[in-house]
Amino acid sequence: MVRLCSHPYTAAMSGHPLPLLEGPRPERSDAARNREALLAAARRMVEDNGVESVTMDALAREAGVGKGTVFRRFTSRAGLMAALLNHGEAQFQALVMSGPPPLGPGVEPWERLVAFGRTRLEYNLQAARLIEAAGQPGRRSVAAKSFTTLHVIHLLRELDVRGDVQFLAKALLAPLESVIVEEAVQLEGFAVDRFVAGWQDLARRVIEG
Amino acid sequence: MVRLCSHPYTAAMSGHPLPLLEGPRPERSDAARNREALLAAARRMVEDNGVESVTMDALAREAGVGKGTVFRRFTSRAGLMAALLNHGEAQFQALVMSGPPPLGPGVEPWERLVAFGRTRLEYNLQAARLIEAAGQPGRRSVAAKSFTTLHVIHLLRELDVRGDVQFLAKALLAPLESVIVEEAVQLEGFAVDRFVAGWQDLARRVIEG
DNA sequence: GACCTAAACGGACCATGGTCCGCTTATGTT
DNA sequence: AACATAAGCGGACCATGGTCCGTTTAGGTC
Known part of the structure; x- marks a missing residue:
C-alpha cells in the first residue's frame, strides 16, 4: 500500500507522478511516541513544580529517553x-x-x-x-x-x-x-x-x- | 581626616552625630579600579565582536581579574x-x-x-x-x-x-x-x-x- | 609601623543548555 | 524472511553562567 505522504525522493524513485505536498517527513512511530512522552512529562513537571523545574536532563530522565532525543525533538x-x-x-x-x-x-x-x-x-x-x-x-x-x-x-x-x-x-x-x-x-x-x-x-x- | 561618606557604624563608633545618608558603602579603591577595567574591557569587546562575544570568562581574562570578581561587581x-x-x-x-x-x-x-x-x-x-x-x-x-x-x-x-x-x-x-x-x-x-x-x-x- | 577586620580576590567547582557521533531500529523493498 | 537505509537514539562531552571558600589586601586604628 502506498503511503499518502511518502517523501519526495521515495515517490520519485517509484515513479510517482504527483508532486506531493512537501510536508516535513512524517515522524517515525517511535519518534512520535517519544514526543508525546516528553510533552506529557513536561506538562506534568510544569504543573507540579513550575517551569523552572523543567531541566532538559530532568525531563529526559522523567520521560525515560536520552537527552539527545529531547533536543532532536524540540531543538x-x-x-x-x-x-x-x-x-x-x-x-x-x-x-x-x-x-x-x-x-x-x-x-x-x-x-x-x-x-x-x-x-x-x-x-x-x-x-x-x-x-x-x-x-x-x-x-x-x-x-x-x-x-x-x-x-x-x-x-x-x-x-x-x-x-x-x-x-x-x-x-x-x-x-x-x-x-x-x-x-x-x-x-x-x-x-x-x-x-x-x-x-x-x-x-x-x-x-x- | 574624616571621610565624608564613612559608613554608619564607623560613624557611630566615632560618635558622629549626623545621620549620614545610607548609601551603599563606597567601593574600595581596588574594587573601583576593577569595575572600571571590566567596563572598559566589556565595551571594547562589544565594539569589536558584538555582545555575544562577551563571555564572563573571556571578560575576566581580558580585564585581568578573576571570574569571581566579575560576578561580585555585576552580579x-x-x-x-x-x-x-x-x-x-x-x-x-x-x-x-x-x-x-x-x-x-x-x-x-x-x-x-x-x-x-x-x-x-x-x-x-x-x-x-x-x-x-x-x-x-x-x-x-x-x-x-x-x-x-x-x-x-x-x-x-x-x-x-x-x-x-x-x-x-x-x-x-x-x-x-x-x-x-x-x-x-x-x-x-x-x-x-x-x-x-x-x-x-x-x-x-x-x-x- | 604593627595590627585588625571587613571587603575584595581568584579560580576550582557545579549546574544546565546544547552538540556529537557511533550504535540501534523502524520501515519499506525484494 | 532477509536486507538496506535513513531516522532515531543515548549519553559522553563541551561551553558558559553562576557559586563557594580559602587567601590576600585596603585602609583605618593604636
Missing part, C-alpha cells in the same frame, strides 16, 4: 516551551474563532475587541512564565502572533478604522504582552482591572481617532 | 549588560532633559513627543542586542524605564490629555520596545519609517481621543 529548551505553549494558544484561537460571544463571533466588533483585550491580557499573564521560557522576542511561534494580529486587524477594519491598520493592531497588542503587563502589575502594583480599563480606553481612542 | 551577565546600557541611557536622558529641541525643551509638547518617539525607537533598535542581554523583562533598570514613562506622562499632561495618563504613557511606550520593534522590522519587513509614522498617528489618536 532547544525554548522550542520545548513553545510546544507546550501551543496547546493553550490553539485553545485561545479556537475560542476567538468559534467560541461563545463576546470573544467569539455573534456580537458587535467593539464588544469583541474589548473581550479580546481582556482575555488576551489574562492569558498572557497566566502563561507568563512559559512565554518567557519559550524564548526571547517574537520567537514565539510566528503563527500564534500573527493570528492575534490578524484578528485585531479584522476587527479594526470592521470598525471602519482608517490609517495603517496593520500598525495600529500591533500597537494595541504591544501593551498586552506579558513582559509589559507583568512589569506594570508585579513591579508597579498596577491592578489588572485598571490595566484592562486603560486598554479599553486606548482602543476607543484608536478607533475614534 | 550576573545581565547586570553587566545593564551597566553598559546605563551610559547610553543616561545620554538619552540628558538629551531629553536638556538637549536641543525638538527632543529637548523649547518647543511645543506635541513636537517633543514626536521627536521622543522617533528617537526612542531608534535608540531601542540600535541597542537591541544589549537590551536583550541585559535581561528579560523590565529588569532593565527601573530608573531608566521610569524616566521615559515620566517624560511621556509629563508631555501628555501638557497636551491636556484626560484619562489614565499613566496607563496611556505605558501604552505609547510599549510598541517602542526593542522586542516589539525588532519583530516587526526584522521578521516582518516593516520599514522603520512606517513604524515611526504609525506611532505618530497612534500618539495623535491617543491625544485627540
